[in-house]
Amino acid sequence: MDIRNIAIIAHVDHGKTTLVDKILHATKVFRENQETGDLIMDSNDLERERGITIFSKNAAVTYKDVKINVIDTPGHADFGGEVERVLKMADGVCLLVDAFEGPMPQTRFVLQKALQLNLRPIVIINKVDKPNCRPDEVHDAVFELFFNLDATEEQLDFPTYYGSGRNGWFNDSLTPCENINPLLDGILKHVPPPKVSEGTLQLQITSLDYSSFLGRIAVGRVSRGVIKENQPISLVQADGSIKKTRVKELYVFEGMGKKKVSEVIAGDLCAVVGIEGFNIGDTIADFENPEALPVISVDEPTMNMMFSINNSPFYGKDGKFVTSRHLRDRLMKETEKNLALRVVDSDGGDAFLVYGRGILHLGVLIETMRREGYELTVGQPQVIVKQIDGKKCEPYEVLVVDVPQEFASKVIDLVTRRKGEMLVMETKGEMQHLEFDIPSRGLIGLRTQMLTNTQGEAVMAHRFSEYKPWKGVIPGRNNGVLLAKENGSSTGYSLDKLQDRGSFFIDPGEEIYAGQIIGEHIKPGDLVVQITEGKKLTNMRASGSDAATNIAPKILLTLEECMEYIQHDECIEVTPNFIRMRKTILNEEERKKQAKSMKAEA
Incomplete structure (x- = not known):
């Protein structure tokens, strides 16, 4: 039986999973009347919620009596470990590129891996129905990218297909057609059948x-x-x-x-x-004469975080798995299938240092664990520092930002304050395209500030480039935090009176404990506040003063935003139903003692 093995690779949101949907429908995998929904391959809850692919998956279809094995891969650099290993199963790759955005950082990363493995590429320029799209310019940019990545003559002679995954057509020219059959014919024609060498299994x-x-x-x-x-x-x-x-x-x-x-x-x-x-x-x-294939090598992790048992006053109230043994077993199980993850036991036995590719990679692991019923505490993400030729070196990343022109100066200012250096600045239609070289440390907490300063218009992407000498101190959070003074339940009366001190992460009536971070201070420096005070009631009423309090709604932070927000002396308590930020040392006196001793040492 004829076989073709193809992997679909692209930057995030360029339409990989939608293309797989269309291939499944075009090859009649489903009955005519079967309800399938969209993004069929993103079966995991987390993938559907975030609209991203996290795990690579396989499907197989038959077209003109040829079996095509299709491998859908993730688009985020943080899940590069998934992509690197599944490319070993393919003979060709479909590189999907957005007709407006063109090749993005992740496109480059995955394509480089595919070309090194000598896979035959087919380029698909998707979303040609979008306004402002520029398919011809994008085609030239893709050719330039292949050339820069040292593609062979054969790889440079790649076939190109244009189309719109959402509208369900792909053709070898810009004229729309009825279906994606021209693309499927192209796969049969251009992707070679698997090469099979003689010998034992x-x-x-x-x-x-x-x-x-x-x-x-x-x-x-x-x-x-x-x-x-x-x-x-x-x-x-x-x-x-x-x-x-x-x-x-x-x-x-x-x-x-x-x-x-x-x-x-x-x-x-x-x-x-x-x-x-x-x-x-x-x-x-083979049983008698075993011969091994070369071991899969995956790029090194660039970040680590301390995972430990939950030791807050609310320990064990919410989760099923709360001991260090549970935590250790779960992390070890994860390392079996998550190649880019490493786990190291710490001295005490209650904490584990977990190494990963980035904040999203570690965030997805924590989110999956909390949904399974685990309670844990995680510390601030740290970059992995190496000594190279006697010099202290840290990981650097290439950061690409597309932003409307009026916000470009704000973006440049933000990134340069975090020790980033601008490499490229060019205009793409109404957008400004900026590229920077920035230490990985500078990216922690950057996304939130970037979106605030550009009114949510900036599109950011980054990928690891190399280790370079340490860049010095990068300024962290500007403002301090508001901390709860004692355990109890927050009251609307206290929150109302403290609104001029900052913005809050909690609502009235929430259970809190001493040392928990309940809001952001309006100034630098932390402030401990009494938030559980109720109003003293008398039987006298003053007209008008007892009107309902107007409390601003709480700020909701996602898990990744919390990971970017906390500082070195803070951590996040993660349970199945709550994500709380807190100081590592909950007692105010103990914190002051430690701060004094650290100053004395310095």
């Missing part, structure tokens, strides 16, 4: 699946040989050790699901059930 495990019924399932591509049901095999692990085991069941992808088969030939993707203790990157090889 080899299959590299590139992702994991889990079923409560079957346990852990290994997913990968058979690079040579044939794998059969009930066959004895060798599992070659990353450290070179070999385990002898047996395949229980085999599945291939079909439509959105899997189909059980008795054997899978080289070149196809499959899921293997019944192997114990495997990790991503391990090779399933």
